[in-house]
Amino acid sequence: MNYQKLKGTVDILPDESEKWQVVEQQARAILSNYQFREIRTPLFEKFDLFARGVGETSDIVSKEMYDFKDKGDRHIALRPEGTAGVVRAYVENKLYAPEYHKPMKLFYIGSMFRYERPQSGRQRQFNQVGVEVFGSKNPAVDVETMALAMDLFKSFGIEDLKLVINSLGDSESRQKYREALIAYLEPHFDELSNDSKERLYKNPLRVLDSKDKKDKVLVADAPSVLDFLNEKSKQHFEAVKEMLDDLSISYEIDKNMVRGLDYYNDTIFEVMTTHPKFGANATICAGGRYDSLVEEVGGPETPAFGFGFGIERLLILLDFMNYNYPKVSTIDAYVVTIGDKVNKAATKLTQYLRQNNLSVEREFMNRKPGKQFKTADKWDAEFVFTMGEDELKENRVSIKALKSGQQMDIDLGELYSNFEATFKEVESRLMKKGE
RNA sequence: GCGAUUGUGGCGAAGUGGUUAACGCACCGGGUUGUGGUCUCGGCAUUCGUGGGUUCGAUUCCCAUCAGUCGCCCCA
Structure with a gap:
């Protein structure tokens, strides 16, 4: 055989693509009930858009971006995640204009690319479903969007689900917390893992979700973000929790949960599965609020909330559950x-x-x-x-x-x-x- | 980027330094000259991921390379 597919890519053959159709169709139906509309943006964008949006310190930018120079010497990157492109489109097409209903609720389904070592549920080209809500700071947006995520997974009969939330606070709260965290960790600098030593000044919050055992012990007694929320952020978080309670959506608060991407503030959340075959606590969906990204990309000040999940991971989970897919192709x-x-x-x-x-x-x-x-x-x-x-x-x-x-x-x-x-x-x- | 492990027909899978590379499934053909199940008989790898090397001889040993899987990093 002369040619083979590139590392980290897959051919989805008909037996398998029928599963994708089921998943996508069902996701579309639920998204439509929530009045989200589809947006399709390019698979590649200017490198800088992602570098800016995702955060310069993140691994995605520093080593996982699939980037190249095109024939016009433009620095291009295949999208490593969906949000930056959608935000760019939102700003470029002026979807914030007064004639548009607010908030603007968009979803996308498509391939993302990251240059990394493939392994279970992780490929160089992978597919995500994501949603973005632009233009409202109402905590009900946070709650509705998290409820949507839960509904999506529940619709497949997934029962081993857990909603985990946290608040990072607004930039003011975050800045104060950052200082306090550094102050706490600095005296223990020598005890930290090498990775965490590096993170300490670049992005100290990431030390919090270190997998290193010794780090974990140190972090257990670290000050909590939640204690540093200012009045506004505290109120926002309280409102989110109350509304979740009202909807009888159970959740856990993980004060050490942070984000790999830099643009988040206030509410962040993950949907985890506790399915035994998936490892103890596997994240299948992650998202949160990002109130400064639109401005960062050149638009007006616009609060936003979104999440994304990997279709491959969902399919793996459904396989573990022996999910019974309805037959797509029939013959008369x-x-x-x-x-x-x-x-x-x-x-x-x-x-x-x-x-x-x-x-x-x-x-x-x-x-x-x-x-x-x-x-x-x-x-x-x-x-x-x-x-x-x-x-x-x-x-x-x-x-x-x-x-x-x-x-x-x-x-x-x-x-x-x-x-x-x-x-x-x-x-x-x-x-x-x-x- | 690092570590471990694997790579034999369409798929699953045995095997060995030496003349013909088990078996199962799938598929094709016959038994049944134009009708579904079962059964039965037969066919189906000049070749063991690729490229080198050692050897009288390599699918088997060595090196490189590509790819898969798993773990680390990170993350969906």
Whole structure:
């Protein structure tokens, strides 16, 4: 074999893509109930947009961006996440203009790219569903959007779900907290892991979710963000919690939860699954509020809230659960051909049936009738239309309903002149079992 | 970027420094000269990811490379 797919990419073959269709279709239905509308933005953007949006210190920018120079010497990157592009489109197309309803609720479904080592549920090209809500600081937006995320996952019957929330506070609160955290950690500098030593000044909050055991011990006694929230942020967080309670959506507060991306403030959340095969606590969805990003990208001051989740991870989880996917592809009829001479007549018949809204496959390989029936049976076809040389001579076709085993001949002229009535008659006569 | 592990037909999977590379599934053909299940018989890898090397001889040993899987980092 000469060519193979690039590392970290996958071919999604028909058996698998049917699962994707189910997931996407269901997600679209729920998003539509929540009055979100789809936005499609380019797969690549100016490198700087992501560098700015995602945060210069994040690993995504420093080592995971799929970037390149195009022939015009432009520095381009494949999108590593969805939000930056949507924000750019929001600003560039002036979706904040007065004629648009506020808040503007958008969703996207599509591929993202990160240059990293592939492993379970992680690829270089992966797919995300994400939503963004622009223009409202109302905590009800936070709550509605988190409720949406929970509804999406619940709709697949996922029960091992946990909503975990935290507040990072606004920039003022965050700044104060940052100082306090550094003050607390500095005396322990030598005890910190190497990664955390580096993080301490670049992005001290990230020390909080270090996986290192010693770090974890230190962090356990660190001051909490929640104690540093100013009045506004505190009220916002309280309101969010109350509304979640009102909706009977249970949640946990994890004061050490932070974000890999720099643009978040106030409410952040993760949806985790506690499914045993998925590891102790696996995040399947993450999001939060980002009130300064729109401005950062050049738009007017616009509060925003959003989340994203990876479709691959969701599919893995559904597989673990042995999720029963509804069948996407079905077949109404199989056209059996007997002999070379019927090729033309079979072509005509097959096309005619399809044009009358039946899903039809025909035999192309000239196998023996027995084999053809076997295929029709395996595919669960409702009817088999048999076109043989006998039928051809008499301008008729033989129709068999596989479930009842009943079979009858029908005149082709009749079928071709009045499909509906003829076929209805055939259906009613053949569907009865063992007459 | 680092570490571990794997790579044999369409798929799953055995195997060995030496003349013909098990088996199962799927598929194709026959038994059943035009009708679904079962059964039965037969077919299906000049080749063991790729490229080198060692050897009289390599799918088997060595090196490199590509890819998969898992873990670290990070994250969806």
